[in-house]
Every structure is written in structure tokens, then in C-alpha cells.
């Protein structure tokens with residue numbers, strides 16, 4: 001539970017070895033800012049499509065999930081990005097909560113870990129192949145079950161100080177960032193005892209959070225694939241998807257891109273972690289710098 005996700009590489013005994021480990025990880029996952037020119041070269045004139053995680057990627061990680069605000073600079077950057085490339089936010093949060101933070105109608109949103117997908121609001125479908133807002137909810141049948149499990153998790157964990165339980169429509173979260181470490185094992189037992197009654201739900205772990213999701217074959221990688229298809233790039237080799245994320249659930253999207261052999265993932269992390277991403281950025285401020293460079297580069301391209 002201690003490691004934030006994806007899993008930190010095993011710590012080595014001395015700080016010299018740790019430095020060595022960090023250096024060799026950076027060699028394998030170089031900074032996307034430093035490799036910017038090479039990334040643009042690799043895109044080879046194909047249509048870049050941007051996928052962005054929210055927490056820890058566009059907003060810094062904070063103790064209270066209801067206060068994970070996005071800076072206005074970041075919002076302006078994402079707005080400009082969406083003018084240049086089709087842009088989606090793919091998140092564990094439900095779309096309503098996410099939209100309250102982001103407030104940009106021109107984006108694609110894949111909420112609840114990709115189980116709730118919507119397209120840009122009417123009048124914002126500037127990427128020509130999309131004519132209307134799309135909508136896909138593969139876990140619709142689970143709505144009442146998520147409400148029920150959320151209710152039971154609230155009740156079961158209410159004696160644990162610092163815990164926060166969220167209902168994200170098609171999934172639920174139990175946060176332990178503010179729970180005393182000595183109480184973590186007790187909390188695991190509480191969550192598991194509720195989940196015993198819901199055999200069609202699965203439990204995964206993110207950054208100091210348990211995520212409770214329907215046991216269906218759907219994740220952020222599948223959502224990415226769905227969005228590419230909806231944009232008309234399902235069987236196209238003329239697309240270059242870029243996915244930026246910091247959490248374990250983002251690994252499904254990184255893996256999907258590796259499998260497709262097109263585009264790549266960027267892991268947001270200051271520490272070496274096991275990942276299928278090709279590049280790294282240290283924190284949301286580096287993410288913003290990278291997005292700005294993409295916008296500047298695009299604006300300098302001759303119009304076709």
C-alpha cells in the first residue's frame with residue numbers, strides 16, 4: 001500500500017546504487033522534454049491525438065480529492081492543445097466531477113476509468129471526422145451495484161479517521177492518503193469484507209486509493225482504442241497517439257500503445273517505476289511545458 005503506483009522499482013541499499021538505478025531508468029525512459037525533437041520526428045507528419053490523465057498529470061496530487069484543482073495556466077494550455085489536436089482526458093473520476101475541474105467543452109472525456117465516454121459538446125467537433133458527441137457506457141448494468149457498494153463502503157469505513165469514499169458512477173474509490181498508516185491493514189479488511197458480497201466487482205490500487213470497478217474487459221487502454229476508432233483512426237497507420245499519465249491504471253493505455261506499435265506513453269513520475277511508457281516527465285508543471293511545446297510546434301507548421 002505504501003508504494004504509489006505504478007510500482008516503485010525495488011530500493012537498493014545505498015544512495016549511490018539508488019542514484020545509479022535512477023540514471024539507468026532515465027536512460028530507458030528519457031525526459032519527453034529533452035527528447036521533444038526526436039518525438040516530433042517520430043510522429044512523421046501523422047495525426048497526433050492527445051490522451052491525458054487528470055490527477056497527478058494535469059493537477060498536482062493533494063490530500064483532499066475535492067480540491068484537486070487545475071491551474072488556469074494548465075486550463076489555457078489544454079484549451080490551446082485541443083485547438084491543435086483531438087484531445088481526450090481519461091480518468092478514474094466520474095465525468096461530472098472531472099468537468100467541474102476542467103470546464104472545457106471542446107474535449108473528449110473518458111470518465112470512470114474509461115467506462116463513460118463522451119465527445120466534445122455541439123459546436124466543438126472541429127476534428128472533421130466526428131459529427132456528433134459520442135457516448136459509450138460499457139458498464140451501464142452496474143450503476144445500481146456501484147451505488148450500493150458505495151453506501152456499504154461508507155458505512156463500513158466510517159470508524160476509520162481520514163478515510164474518504166467517492167462514488168464515480170461506474171466505480172468507487174476509497175482513499176487512505178489521510179489515514180494513519182497503523183490503520184491501513186484494518187481498512188483493507190473493511191473494504192474486502194464489503195467486496196465479498198459483490199463478486200462481480202474487482203479491487204485495484206492507485207495512489208493511496210483503492211479503486212472498486214466492475215469485472216469487465218474494459219480499461220483506459222480499451223477507452224483509448226475506442227476513441228481512436230471513433231475519430232476514424234481504427235485501422236489507420238496515419239495516427240500518432242500520445243498518452244500522458246502517472247498512475248497504475250494508465251499502464252493499460254501505455255501497454256495498448258506498445259501493442260499497436262504507434263505513438264507512445266509518457267509516465268509522470270519523479271521516481272523509477274515499472275512502466276510500459278517510453279518517456280517520462282517529472283510532474284504536472286513539466287506536463288504543461290511539454291503540451292506548450294507541442295502547441296508552439298503545431299502553430300509553426302504550414303496549414304494544409
Ligand SMILES: O=P(O)(O)OC[C@H]1O[C@H](O[C@H]2O[C@H](CO)[C@@H](O)[C@H](O)[C@H]2O)[C@H](O)[C@@H](O)[C@@H]1O
Pocket residue numbers: 053054055056060061062063064065066068090091092093166168173175177206207208209211247249
Ligand atoms: O485516473 P486519474 O485521473 O489519475 O484518477 C485516479 C484517482 O484520482 C483521484 O485520486 C488521486 O488524486 C487525489 C487528489 O490529488 C489524491 O488525494 C489521491 O490520493 C489520488 O489517488 C480520485 O480522487 C480517485 O477517485 C481516482 O481513482
